[in-house]
Amino acid sequence: MPKIVTELPGPKAREYLAKSEKYEPRSIGYQEPLVWEKASGCVITDVDGNEFLDWSSGVLVTNVGHSHPYHVEQIKAQAEKLLNCYDFLTTPRADLAQKLVEISPDYLDKAFLVTTGSDATEAAIRMVRRAHDGWEIIGFHGAFHGRTLGAASVGASLGVHAGYGPLVPGCIHAPFPYCYRCPLGLGDPATCGFQCLEYLDWVVSQESCGELCAVMTESYQGGAGSIIPPPGWFEQLDQWRQEKGIFFILDEVQSSFGRTGKMFCMEHWDIHPDLVTLGKGLGSGMPCSAVLGTSEVMDALPPGSMGSTFGGNPISSAAALASIEIIERENLVENSAKMGQIILDALTEMQDKYEQLGDVRGMGLVLGLEMVEDEKSKKPAKDLAAQVVHQCYLHGLACIAPIGMFGNVIRVAPPLVITEEQVNESLEIFAASLEAALAGA
Numbered sequence: 164m165p166k167i168v169t170e171l172p173g174p175k176a177r178e179y180l181a182k183s184e185k186y187e188p189r190s191i192g193y194q195e196p197l198v199w200e201k202a203s204g205c206v207i208t209d210v211d212g213n214e215f216l217d218w219s220s221g222v223l224v225t226n227v228g229h230s231h232p233y234h235v236e237q238i239k240a241q242a243e244k245l246l247n248c249y250d251f252l253t254t255p256r257a258d259l260a261q262k263l264v265e266i267s268p269d270y271l272d273k274a275f276l277v278t279t280g281s282d283a284t285e286a287a288i289r290m291v292r293r294a295h296d297g298w299e300i301i302g303f304h305g306a307f308h309g310r311t312l313g314a315a316s317v318g319a320s321l322g323v324h325a326g327y328g329p330l331v332p333g334c335i336h337a338p339f340p341y342c343y344r345c346p347l348g349l350g351d352p353a354t355c356g357f358q359c360l361e362y363l364d365w366v367v368s369q370e371s372c373g374e375l376c377a378v379m380t381e382s383y384q385g386g387a388g389s390i391i392p393p394p395g396w397f398e399q400l401d402q403w404r405q406e407k408g409i410f411f412i413l414d415e416v417q418s419s420f421g422r423t424g425k426m427f428c429m430e431h432w433d434i435h436p437d438l439v440t441l442g443k444g445l446g447s448g449m450p451c452s453a454v455l456g457t458s459e460v461m462d463a464l465p466p467g468s469m470g471s472t473f474g475g476n477p478i479s480s481a482a483a484l485a486s487i488e489i490i491e492r493e494n495l496v497e498n499s500a501k502m503g504q505i506i507l508d509a510l511t512e513m514q515d516k517y518e519q520l521g522d523v524r525g526m527g528l529v530l531g532l533e534m535v536e537d538e539k540s541k542k543p544a545k546d547l548a549a550q551v552v553h554q555c556y557l558h559g560l561a562c563i564a565p566i567g568m569f570g571n572v573i574r575v576a577p578p579l580v581i582t583e584e585q586v587n588e589s590l591e592i593f594a595a596s597l598e599a600a601l602a603g604a
């Protein structure tokens with residue numbers, strides 16, 4: 164087990180934290196006070212020389228592991244050749260579009276390249292509005308699609324809305340199947356008959372002015388607390404929207420490229436979204452995002468109406484191509500499914516011992532541990548979750564700060580290259596950290 168970190172933040176980190184405090188806005192998400200200096204594979208080293216096993220992937224970004232040698236080599240090679248080209252075509256841009264279409268379901272036959280997840284959301288919103296006569300979009304409570312205005316409007320997380328004034332008109336919101344805390348007070352997907360989907364009709368009848376054009380959802384809600392819809396929910400949603408004659412946008416910004424044990428999360432279900440947004444793991448650390456879609460939608464866009472200076476730039480495209488190549492060559496999708504199952508089983512077993520582990524959920528290498536005061540009340544234990552994460556750092560394990568609607572969900576999202584030995588070691592550290600937090604260390 165890595166040695167206990169005695170001083171966090173260390174002296175050098177304190178210097179940089181003070182600099183950040185002085186020169187950067189506080190709008191950036193809070194994480195434990197340390198400063199990353201370098202990282203390799205599944206290990207992060209901070210500026211004071213402390214080492215941490217990584218359960219964060221830098222918030223689900225570095226799917227192929229930190230500074231994977233082949234990734235770095237391809238980025239360097241492209242940087243030496245050609246950097247930016249805007250609308251002018253380059254070979255990596257065309258190659259990446261082709262690759263994305265080839266690895267996705269057959270009917271998705273176009274890929275539009277942009278830079279961030281929020282860009283991809285904005286592009287998808289504009290695309291469906293251009294390709295359909297309607298302009299209203301249904302999103303879900305708790306959804307996060309980015310922090311630009313359109314993305315924040317289709318999403319519905321208070322932290323992004325509050326205090327920022329009116330949202331984009333035409334965004335309607337409905338309950339998401341958060342079965343552990345069912346918003347309709349039901350909670351058993353085996354018997355509830357998906358009342359939350361029935362409720363969609365009610366929401367539409369009360370809020371829509373008859374101009375619906377799309378429904379948009381994450382494949383699992385990340386920021387809301389790794390909330391995974393129950394089996395059957397997605398198929399029923401897809402059928403509902405087909406009956407309504409509207410498009411379906413699936414946000415796979417954080418769930419794709421092997422993260423959930425499939426190349427794309429949508430492969431877990433029998434669904435046919437018209438547009439799929441991609442980001443984070445696509446460039447595996449380099450800024451790169453995309454909208455995968457059907458010609459039906461994308462051909463409706465006139466030339467010049469959608470493009471971006473850095474979208475599909477050669478260095479990001481080369482990085483994404485290298486990342487996909489690594490995922491395929493090193494069987495990282497399979498590794499994600501296998502390592503994820505080991506972690507899920509171990510944490511589920513731990514639930515018998517610790518009632519504070521209220522819910523353990525996950526797919527592949529993205530899991531959510533919902534911390535509660537006790538099993539019966541399910542009262543969110545936000546402070547305990549923060550303490551556990553803090554202890555994890557002191558014991559040498561880097562975790563994302565707790566998230567979720569109640570701030571009580573700890574995410575487990577290591578790079579997909581994590582080995583079984585590292586999985587076992589990180590589980591031991593987690594158990595010791597949980598014990599320490601419960602003991603009030």
Ligand code: PMP
Pocket residue numbers: 278279280281282284307308309310381385386414415416417442443
């Ligand atoms: N969609 C989802 C599901 C996300 O998790 C994120 C980022 N957390 C975004 C969109 C926005 O991506 P970006 O931060 O790159 O704009």
